[in-house]
Amino acid sequence: MGAGDQQNPSCHEARELLLELLDGNPTAARANEIRHALSACPECWGHLTAELEVRGLVRECCGQVHAPEQLRQRIITSLTTTTVSVTRYRIQP
Numbered sequence: 001m002g003a004g005d006q007q008n009p010s011c012h013e014a015r016e017l018l019l020e021l022l023d024g025n026p027t028a029a030r031a032n033e034i035r036h037a038l039s040a041c042p043e044c045w046g047h048l049t050a051e052l053e054v055r056g057l058v059r060e061c062c063g064q065v066h067a068p069e070q071l072r073q074r075i076i077t078s079l080t081t082t083t084v085s086v087t088r089y090r091i092q093p
């Protein structure tokens, strides 16, 4: 345990840290620590930024407009229609 000699976390640990950062509601200091640890591995850092981007987009979308029930129904209907037509297409000889 060398002082100041921080070991890079394994990718498995990094995954846990990532989840803690995103869902664990860490303090600012802890969040900083986690970001620092993740930045040691480019791959894990990529996961983090991608995840943050996606969540940011989702939050933006859902925060701005509450999907109206009509739209929801329309989406469900169009999804159902697509499934039905695909099924019919497959049944055709």
Ligand SMILES: [Zn+2]
Pocket (backbone or CB within 6 Å): 010, 011, 014, 041, 042, 043, 044, 045
């Ligand atoms: Zn990694």
